[in-house]
Structures are given as C-alpha cells and as structure tokens.
Amino acid sequence: MNCIETKNLSHYYSHDQAVIQQIDLAVPKGAIYGFLGPNGAGKTTTIRLLLGLLKLQKGTISIFGEDVQSNRIKILSRIGSLIETPSLYGHLPAQENLAIHARLFGIKKDRIKEVLDLTGLANTGKKTAGKFSLGMKQRLSLAIALYHNPELLILDEPTNGLDPNGIIEIRELLMKLNAEKKTTILISSHILTEIEKMVSHVGIIHQGTLKFQGSLQELQSKRHSGNTLSLITSDSVAAKRIAEQCSLSATIIDNKLQFTTPEHATTALLVKKLVDQNIDVYRIEEQHQNLENIFMNLIN
Numbered sequence: 306m307n308c309i310e311t312k313n314l315s316h317y318y319s320h321d322q323a324v325i326q327q328i329d330l331a332v333p334k335g336a337i338y339g340f341l342g343p344n345g346a347g348k349t350t351t352i353r354l355l356l357g358l359l360k361l362q363k364g365t366i367s368i369f370g371e372d373v374q375s376n377r378i379k380i381l382s383r384i385g386s387l388i389e390t391p392s393l394y395g396h397l398p399a400q401e402n403l404a405i406h407a408r409l410f411g412i413k414k415d416r417i418k419e420v421l422d423l424t425g426l427a428n429t430g431k432k433t434a435g436k437f438s439l440g441m442k443q444r445l446s447l448a449i450a451l452y453h454n455p456e457l458l459i460l461d462e463p464t465n466g467l468d469p470n471g472i473i474e475i476r477e478l479l480m481k482l483n484a485e486k487k488t489t490i491l492i493s494s495h496i497l498t499e500i501e502k503m504v505s506h507v508g509i510i511h512q513g514t515l516k517f518q519g520s521l522q523e524l525q526s527k528r529h530s531g532n533t534l535s536l537i538t539s540d541s542v543a544a545k546r547i548a549e550q551c552s553l554s555a556t557i558i559d560n561k562l563q564f565t566t567p568e569h570a571t572t573a574l575l576v577k578k579l580v581d582q583n584i585d586v587y588r589i590e591e592q593h594q595n596l597e598n599i600f601m602n603l604i605n
C-alpha cells in the first residue's frame with residue numbers, strides 16, 4: 306500500500322508555465338523515499354502541495370489512503386514535517402523548545418526525554434538553541450517534527466548545509482526511526498550521494514517532471530547495463546582482434562582492452578580464445594557506472 310499517492314499533480318505559479326507537471330508520486334508505506342532533483346526542479350513545490358501549504362490546482366493527493374482535500378486536518382495530525390528554515394526559540398534550551406511546542410499543540414510533555422535521547426540532544430542541558438551548531442539545530446527541528454510520533458515524516462532538504470558528520474547523524478537517526486517505529490519518510494535532496502545510503506525508494510524530478518521512480522535496486526540495475534569490462538593481457542592488439550572475432554567492439558585504453566560488459570558466455574569464449582592463442586590474461590575487471598552518472602544521465 307502507498308502512504309503517499311499523487312495523480313496528475315501539476316502546479317502553476319503563473320498562467321503560462323507549469324513548475325510541476327503530471328507528477329504521479331507513489332511512496333510505499335514503510336519506505337524511505339528519496340525525492341531527488343537539482344535546484345529548481347520542483348521538489349519544494351511538490352512538498353508544499355502535499356502538506357497543504359499551497360492550494361491544490363490540478364490533480365489529486367492521497368495520504369494514508371485518504372484524499373487530502375477533504376481530510377486535511379486529520380491527515381496532517383499524523384505527519385511530521387520539516388520545510389525550509391525551522392523556527393526555534395534561540396534563547397531557550399532544547400528541552401524548553403520541545404515543551405513550548407507540546408503546549409502550543411496541546412500534546413502531553415511526557416515524550417520530551419525520549420525525543421531528546423532519540424535525536425542525540427539529551428546532554429545539551431542549559432545550552433540555548435541559538436548557540437547550537439547547524440547540525441544540532443537541525444536535530445532539534447527534527448525532534449519537534451517527530452514529537453507527536455508521526456507515521457509519516459516529510460523533510461525538505463534536512464541535510465542542506467550540514468558537514469559530513471552532521472549528514473551521517475541525520476541519516477542514522479532517520480534509519481533508526483524507520484527501522485524501530487516503521488515511520489515512512491519522504492526526504493528531498495539535490496545530492497544523490499547524501500541519501501543513497503539510507504533510501505529504499507527514489508523519485509527523480511527534473512524541470513517539473515518525474516524522470517524515474519522505483520526502488521533503489523531498480524535504479525541500481527540501470528547501472529549494470531552501462532558497465533564496462535577491462536582486460537589486461539600480454540598482447541592488447543592481438544586481444545582486440547580476437548575480441549572482434551567474438552563480436553565485441555573493444556578499444557585499447559592505457560594498454561587495457563575495454564568493452565561493454567557482454568553476456569557471461571561471450572566473456573568465457575573470449576578468455577578461452579585468448580588462452581588458446583597463448584595470450585596471457587593477467588586481470589579482468591568490471592567498472593560499474595556510479596549512481597551519480599545515472600542520475601546525471603536521467604536529468605540531462
């Protein structure tokens with residue numbers, strides 16, 4: 306079952322140009338869904354629509370299986386979100402920021418310690434939020450977003466501006482929440498490598514349209530089709546001729562023979578022929594296309 310589902314979602318800031326066009330999001334329940342795209346792709350607009358912060362113009366949005374238009378308050382009460390710069394009380398410590406949040410939203414204050422522990426802020430004591438590092442501020446904002454134990458977290462670029470350590474801390478926190486509480490998480494980013502270690506699903510948006518959506522494995526399988534095999538032998542020129550006899554279009558780069566990874570049978574045949582003709586095979590390596598390349602290919 307999908308936790309978030311949109312159909313034909315489009316949005317116009319001006320009459321002539323749609324900033325997002327016919328977006329069909331499908332975020333499975335229990336997933337960590339990475340919503341990826343370069344700056345200006347339409348991620349924040351989509352997220353604002355999901356959260357009812359922009360008026361729905363075209364298409365439908367359903368969250369928890371219910372239409373957002375007609376059940377907005379009920380649905381929002383089950384979501385935690387972090388969008389743009391969060392407003393914290395800089396003159397108050399983490400604990401009091403959470404206490405005010407609980408009071409404002411009429412929620413019990415009994416989860417303060419648990420949430421501070423979860424976000425790694427339990428030892429910040431009387432230090433005020435204004436003196437926190439960017440990573441600590443971001444974790445406090447997350448603590449606020451998840452205070453009411455939401456089933457779904459929607460986070461717009463929560464790792465923006467963080468150093469590598471801060472990014473790892475947020476990643477570990479989100480993976481823990483997902484594993485222990487089964488919280489579904491939609492997280493946007495413009496940097497694939499920042500989120501690829503935590504996501505189970507990916508949606509790639511570019512210029513307002515969804516270019517790819519599926520599991521991380523499906524995205525990774527695209528990688529295998531672009532893999533290359535390289536061979537180091539005792540005679541590259543002769544090896545190239547033999548490769549061509551096996552219908553492989555090979556090139557010699559740095560004394561290595563390179564070609565697109567063929568079927569296993571073709572690789573086996575090539576190696577057999579090389580050995581039969583007394584050409585020594587020193588090394589066979591497969592180079593994987595990295596995910597960043599796939600991402601760039603999808604958006605270019």
Ligand code: ATP
Nearest residue numbers: 318319324342343344345346347348349350351495
């Ligand atoms: P970023 O990573 O830079 O935040 P994004 O993927 O979140 O980018 P959006 O913020 O949704 O992208 O912006 C999509 C497009 O809509 C951009 O061209 C942006 O300039 C435009 N846009 C966003 N908000 C408005 C607005 N309030 N009025 C007019 N145009 C807007």
